Amino acid sequence: MKVREVTADDQAAIREIAKRSLQASYSLSPQTIESAVRQWYDPDEFEAKVTGDEVLIFVAEEGDEPVAFTENALLEEGEADVLWLHVHPDYRGQGIGSELFETTRSRLEDYGVTRLHGRVLAMNEAGNTFYRNQGFEKVSEGEVRIDDSPYTEAIYVEAEPTGLQPLTDDGKTVYVDHDDIERGSLASFHVVYTDQDRQERYGYHCAKCDTLANAMDSMGRIECGTCGNSRKPTRWDASYL
DSSP: EEEEOGGGGHHHHHHHHHHHHHHHOOOEEEEEEEEHHHHHHHHHHHHHHHSSSEEEEEEETTTEEEEEEEEEOOOOOTTTHHHHHOOOGGGSSSSHHHHHHHHHHHHHHTTTTOEEEEETTTTTTHHHHHHHHHEEEEEEEEEEEETTTEEEEEEEEEEESOOEEEETTEEEEEEEEEEEEESSSHHHHHHOOOOTTTTEEEEOOOOTTTEEEOOOOOOOOEEOOOOOOOOOOOOOOGGGG
């Protein structure tokens, strides 16, 4: 998967991804979705977003075909809102959303962003769960108007920068350290600990498919059993597991 900044030529693809994503994620009428997409991504509005300095859109491609995007608003004092994260329904379940979000976070840091806010409609249970799994906390609710009708919007903020994200594995809570990253063949790996003090390593978390990867061979090579993402060690670390 390749992630790049949006261009003016992406308008049709962005509209299609947004439309299909909204249809799959929300119980909105076809008319409401059509009106919303037209309002947000008509030629003039889209050009303003592409050429302006207040919104950044990052596009994820598979084989040169746009399949997902994030729309982000730059705020003051090093903060930004992730307004939308849309993945085309045909490409869901492949870890694209998680990888795109992680890349978006990294790219926004290049623009001086140190803290993210996530916004998602309250009716989108999967979207709310996604932000919680990324280590965000719901802090308030707002309102967004779609086709002139109000909808409740959940607002998430990054938790204090401990770098740890709790996950449950076989009934046990473990902690993904987003500050400790290892490069993989398809996406990054993050070290997973059994405790919040980072004293005992549990394994690795694969950012490609959002699963835990605990299999390691005698030479310390990690491979995700779900998507095949692999890491060859740069030092001896078989004792990590």
